[in-house]
Amino acid sequence: MTRDVREFLSAHQDVLVEELVGWLRIRSVAGLPERAPDLIRSANWLAAELRATGFPAVEVWKGEAPAVYAEWCAAPGAPTVLIYSHHDVRAAKDELWEETPPFEPAVRDGRVYGRGASDAKGQIMSHVWGIRAHLAATGRDAPAVNLKFLVEGEEESGSAHLAGLLDDHRDRLGADLVVFSDTLTWRADHPAVCTSARGMVMAELGVSGPLRDVHSGAASGPAPNAAVELARLLGRLHDDKGRITLPGFYDTVAEPSERRRAELAALPFTERDWLDRSETRSITGEAGYSVLERLWVRPAAEIISMVAGDPVGVTRSAIPAVATATLNIRTVPDQKVDEVAGQLRRWVAEQLADTVEYDLTIARETAQEPYRTPDDLPALDALAVAMHDGFGQPPGRMGNAGGGPAELLSRTLGAPVLFFGVGLPEDRWHDSDERVSIEMLMNGAATLAHLWSRPSALR
Numbered sequence: 001m002t003r004d005v006r007e008f009l010s011a012h013q014d015v016l017v018e019e020l021v022g023w024l025r026i027r028s029v030a031g032l033p034e035r036a037p038d039l040i041r042s043a044n045w046l047a048a049e050l051r052a053t054g055f056p057a058v059e060v061w062k063g064e065a066p067a068v069y070a071e072w073c074a075a076p077g078a079p080t081v082l083i084y085s086h087h088d089v090r091a092a093k094d095e096l097w098e099e100t101p102p103f104e105p106a107v108r109d110g111r112v113y114g115r116g117a118s119d120a121k122g123q124i125m126s127h128v129w130g131i132r133a134h135l136a137a138t139g140r141d142a143p144a145v146n147l148k149f150l151v152e153g154e155e156e157s158g159s160a161h162l163a164g165l166l167d168d169h170r171d172r173l174g175a176d177l178v179v180f181s182d183t184l185t186w187r188a189d190h191p192a193v194c195t196s197a198r199g200m201v202m203a204e205l206g207v208s209g210p211l212r213d214v215h216s217g218a219a220s221g222p223a224p225n226a227a228v229e230l231a232r233l234l235g236r237l238h239d240d241k242g243r244i245t246l247p248g249f250y251d252t253v254a255e256p257s258e259r260r261r262a263e264l265a266a267l268p269f270t271e272r273d274w275l276d277r278s279e280t281r282s283i284t285g286e287a288g289y290s291v292l293e294r295l296w297v298r299p300a301a302e303i304i305s306m307v308a309g310d311p312v313g314v315t316r317s318a319i320p321a322v323a324t325a326t327l328n329i330r331t332v333p334d335q336k337v338d339e340v341a342g343q344l345r346r347w348v349a350e351q352l353a354d355t356v357e358y359d360l361t362i363a364r365e366t367a368q369e370p371y372r373t374p375d376d377l378p379a380l381d382a383l384a385v386a387m388h389d390g391f392g393q394p395p396g397r398m399g400n401a402g403g404g405p406a407e408l409l410s411r412t413l414g415a416p417v418l419f420f421g422v423g424l425p426e427d428r429w430h431d432s433d434e435r436v437s438i439e440m441l442m443n444g445a446a447t448l449a450h451l452w453s454r455p456s457a458l459r
């Protein structure tokens with residue numbers, strides 16, 4: 001079986017790459033009205049690909065952002081698996097891409113470069129070719145498990161309408177297991193099964209200073225400065241141990257279990273390797289926890305934008321009237337979005353209310369709860385076995401620093417979520433020169449071909 005899968009995939013590697021390149025040319029950027037036709041084209045492209053794979057029922061669900069739904073349920077008695085991913089991509093700053101522009105994909109050094117290569121069109125292509133390899137290697141004319149695809153079109157803008165989509169199509173989406181393919185694995189030479197994803201709360205904070213931008217030569221000294229007030233506040237978001245200072249923030253955060261700590265400690269890790277692969281300069285964060293614990297099992301709070309005064313163009317030497325920041329809080333079980341939002345509101349009010357006018361907006365419809373795959377889920381072991389076959393090594397266990405609608409899918413469909421992604425930390429998701437390793441796509445497809453061949457293990 002392993003050899004048949006390998007042979008089939010090797011013989012079709014060029015086709016897989018060519019198909020991915022064709023799809024990456026479609027600018028399916030999330031959340032931009034002018035890209036709406038491209039999102040439709042992208043959805044139609046995938047729908048055609050799934051029909052060509054053999055799926056008897058494939059639909060494009062239009063609505064706010066086109067989602068692709070497909071089902072191939074021809075294995076009575078076998079479990080039903082819903083595969084979740086997304087075909088929309090992040091916007092790209094063309095000028096920052098070093099060799100080839102984001103929507104002119106190219107193959108270099110064993111990788112496909114282009115926006116969406118790893119997040120997440122490449123991951124979906126691993127699925128498509130995983131199913132094709134499963135059929136070729138087993139000689140079956142339909143998969144040995146019942147498969148459904150739900151590939152949404154607005155993950156990158158926060159899946160705001162996914163809950164509605166799940167409700168509208170609840171009768172079609174029933175499944176025993178959700179396979180969530182919008183994640184990373186640890187290293188090409190040391191795969192790992194992801195078993196958790198962090199949640200996310202996004203907030204915009206605007207702080208007011210003078211009534212309008214006033215010349216600093218006229219008012220500097222006694223006039224309040226919005227940039228200074230905002231910087232002062234954000235500087236207090238973490239204490240000197242790297243802990244988040246919102247009162248009550250850690251009340252429901254459990255210490256990682258010994259088992260979880262041991263799983264993460266077993267991954268090959270050096271600070272140098274992590275700095276290189278994550279393209280960062282130094283390590284910071286919460287004292288008392290390893291880098292991987294800070295990344296996957298501890299919460300984090302980031303400031304992802306700060307704007308005040310004249311950041312570009314003419315400098316007017318004015319005291320800014322307004323300063324704004326975007327905050328991104330990554331939560332872990334058992335934190336709840338609503339509670340964290342309340343903690344943030346109270347903290348900002350306490351810190352600013354008496355002195356500074358402000359406006360705080362917390363995005364409710366795009367907030368995501370964290371998710372943890374149950375440790376004793378049999379499908380976790382099945383995936384580990386399939387990854388051993390697909391990657392040629394037994395996988396470790398890891399977490400996902402980012403989020404996604406895993407908890408929403410699990411809660412709405414009443415099924416556990418198994419994460420499987422073929423992205424790597426060095427793939428530069430959301431960044432310039434996004435790329436995906438062709439070897440990872442192939443190993444991912446091989447893993448899935450094996451996984452679908454052992455349906456009883458997926459119950």
Ligand SMILES: [Zn+2]
Binds near residue numbers: 086119120155182
């Ligand atoms: Zn993604």
